Amino acid sequence: xxxxxxxxxxxxxxxxxxxxxxxxxxxxxxxxxxxxxxxxxxxxxxxxxxxxxxxxxxxxxxxxxxxxxxxxx
Amino acid sequence: xxxxxxxxxxxxxxxxxxxxxxxxxxxxxxxxxxxxxxxxxxxxxxxxxxxxxxxxxxxxxxxxxxxxxxxxxxxxxxxxxxxxxxxxxxxxxxxxxxxxxxxxxxxxxxxxxxxxxxxxxxxxxxxxxxxxxxxxxxxxxxxxxxxxxxxxxxxxxxxxxxxxxxxxxxxxxxxxxxxxxxxxxxxxxxxxxxxxxxxxxxxxxxxxxxxxxxxxxxxxxxxxxxxxxxxxxxxxxxxxxxxxxxxxxxxxxxxxxxxxxxxxxxxxxxxxxxxxxxxxxxxxxxxxxxxxxxxxxxxxxxxxxxxxxxxxxxxxxxxxxxxxxxxxxxxxxxxxxxxxxxxxxxxxxxxxxxxxxxxxxxxxxxxxxxxxxxxxxxxxxxxxxxxxxxxxxxxxxxxxxxxxxxxxxxxxxxxxxxxxxxxxxxxxxxxxxxxxxxxxxxxxxxxxxxxxxxxxxxxxxxxxxxxxxxxxxxxxxxxxxxxxxxxxxxxxxxxxxxxxxxxxxxxxxxxxxxxxxxxxxxxxxxx
Numbered sequence: 001x002x003x004x005x006x007x008x009x010x011x012x013x014x015x016x017x018x019x020x021x022x023x024x025x026x027x028x029x030x031x032x033x034x035x036x037x038x039x040x041x042x043x044x045x046x047x048x049x050x051x052x053x054x055x056x057x058x059x060x061x062x063x064x065x066x067x068x069x070x071x072x073x
Numbered sequence: 074x075x076x077x078x079x080x081x082x083x084x085x086x087x088x089x090x091x092x093x094x095x096x097x098x099x100x101x102x103x104x105x106x107x108x109x110x111x112x113x114x115x116x117x118x119x120x121x122x123x124x125x126x127x128x129x130x131x132x133x134x135x136x137x138x139x140x141x142x143x144x145x146x147x148x149x150x151x152x153x154x155x156x157x158x159x160x161x162x163x164x165x166x167x168x169x170x171x172x173x174x175x176x177x178x179x180x181x182x183x184x185x186x187x188x189x190x191x192x193x194x195x196x197x198x199x200x201x202x203x204x205x206x207x208x209x210x211x212x213x214x215x216x217x218x219x220x221x222x223x224x225x226x227x228x229x230x231x232x233x234x235x236x237x238x239x240x241x242x243x244x245x246x247x248x249x250x251x252x253x254x255x256x257x258x259x260x261x262x263x264x265x266x267x268x269x270x271x272x273x274x275x276x277x278x279x280x281x282x283x284x285x286x287x288x289x290x291x292x293x294x295x296x297x298x299x300x301x302x303x304x305x306x307x308x309x310x311x312x313x314x315x316x317x318x319x320x321x322x323x324x325x326x327x328x329x330x331x332x333x334x335x336x337x338x339x340x341x342x343x344x345x346x347x348x349x350x351x352x353x354x355x356x357x358x359x360x361x362x363x364x365x366x367x368x369x370x371x372x373x374x375x376x377x378x379x380x381x382x383x384x385x386x387x388x389x390x391x392x393x394x395x396x397x398x399x400x401x402x403x404x405x406x407x408x409x410x411x412x413x414x415x416x417x418x419x420x421x422x423x424x425x426x427x428x429x430x431x432x433x434x435x436x437x438x439x440x441x442x443x444x445x446x447x448x449x450x451x452x453x454x455x456x457x458x459x460x461x462x463x464x465x466x467x468x469x470x471x472x473x474x475x476x477x478x479x480x481x482x483x484x485x486x487x488x489x490x491x492x493x494x495x496x497x498x499x500x501x502x503x504x505x506x507x508x509x510x511x512x513x514x515x516x517x518x519x520x521x522x523x524x525x526x527x528x529x530x531x532x533x534x535x536x537x538x539x540x541x542x543x544x545x546x547x548x549x550x551x552x553x554x555x556x557x558x559x560x561x562x563x564x565x566x567x568x569x570x571x572x573x574x575x576x577x578x579x580x581x582x583x584x585x586x587x588x589x590x591x592x593x594x595x596x597x598x599x600x
Contacts, residue, residue, distance in 0.1 A: 025458035026440035036508020062469030
């Protein structure tokens with residue numbers, strides 16, 4: 001039996017997600033900093049999702065560039 | 074005239090260069106004045122992390138000797154400079170204002186931009202304060218100086234090229250190098266009342282500059298005037314210094330350099346231990362000498378206001394901005410309101426790019442030495458863990474779209490002007506949110522530099538007035554890709570009709586200041 005989730009405090013599971021991503025990256029953020037990152041993520045995630053709503057970018061190339069060189073002998 | 078009156082008075086770099094050749098000042102006199110100013114005021118202002126007093130004196134003596142025998146390396150010859158401590162200088166270690174940064178990185182070597190300054194005869198006075206890795210905040214329990222604003226020492230100098238801006242304002246050098254990933258040249262220039270240029274992306278090599286965001290980082294000058302920035306830019310791009318009195322020839326070239334290296338992006342060599350040699354993939358940016366005359370007849374000025382005047386912005390900003398636009402139209406320019414496309418999206422792309430690219434560089438160190446990083450630095454970098462690969466690539470696709478839209482906008486206008494920030498220099502206690510991170514819902518949301526970092530365009534920040542409390546306000550002048558010439562021409566014309574860039578803070582305002590935070594030393598900074 002699992003404990004009921006506190007949907008009021010974290011209705012979208014953002015806190016769980018942020019803590020998981022930080023842990024996966026090996027970043028030992030403490031409580032106050034994690035709380036700040038969770039709060040910021042609540043704003044940042046929709047902003048990042050909105051980038052996928054830019055219709056003009058649908059078939060666009062990213063700003064990525066490889067420097068290709070012929071290796072010197 | 075004395076060296077002190079040239080540096081702390083109203084003379085610009087180019088005017089000081091002329092005074093050197095007239096014999097009104099000497100490089101030794103300028104350098105001694107710079108050192109004396111640092112001795113008196115650096116303990117309060119926190120301009121330097123490391124000073125090179127004796128090496129600077131030797132360089133100044135050499136400059137005077139060379140000029141006396143007719144060897145003129147151009148307008149930077151004999152001029153005291155500061156270099157942001159994220160940029161490698163052979164004379165001392167690069168700390169990036171961090172306990173974490175590897176002191177062996179580029180040790181004993183000059184970044185290409187520094188080598189070019191040195192070859193142009195510049196006198197390198199020391200390494201200036203920077204927010205940690207270009208993205209932290211002042212933090213009292215770290216052994217680094219607090220970068221105070223010379224106009225009001227309880228306020229921040231801005232960042233991350235903090236000391237480069239405050240040192241120019243306080244007369245510790247005539248010009249400095251900074252770097253700009255989200256506004257780190259233009260924001261401190263704005264808060265300290267000096268001029269700062271974000272060159273076209275790829276114009277100035279970034280090799281030997283500690284990276285923050287590979288696709289965003291640019292190196293550029295801070296100085297009193299647009300014309301000063303032009304003189305420094307010319308050298309940073311590897312072009313010969315020319316005569317001591319810089320003039321606009323109006324000529325263009327395809328990017329040839331005096332040292333045979335590339336004028337284009339050298340990011341690939343900046344990742345640590347790179348060769349510092351050219352890596353431009355054959356793409357070179359056209360370079361045109363600015364034509365300084367003061368007449369803007371027929372110039373089309375786009376005026377961007379939509380996001381720059383929040384209700385809680387400084388009450389003096391609208392009047393100052395209107396007055397600045399009136400100066401430009403009074404010089405013959407035609408002003409038309411423009412809307413900057415993809416505003417919110419581009420700000421998001423800079424956050425996504427900087428956090429992701431920064432985390433890639435720092436992740437191993439962050440996991441091992443979390444507590445050695447400043448809270449605000451690790452807060453920004455950790456955000457990169459919350460960005461997916463698809464988010465990152467999509468951000469770069471949106472940047473492509475937006476660049477095309479802004480390029481199209483510049484078919485209708487020659488430059489775009491907007492405020493650099495909606496507020497003046499903030500007090501230190503207004504910088505961080507409850508978590509200790511940069512407060513983007515507060516002060517950092519009122520700094521309007523970030524949009525342009527997502528693009529490749531050049532942007533100049535020049536002083537344009539005063540806040541209601543008497544602190545500097547600033548105007549951004551953005552131009553088409555590779556057209557620094559027009560941006561600098563407009564900035565110079567504006568500064569021919571205004572004197573905001575000539576106003577200097579009263580040393581009495583900070584001389585008596587009692588330091589609130591710890592004031593570090595070079596030795597501590599290098600620990």
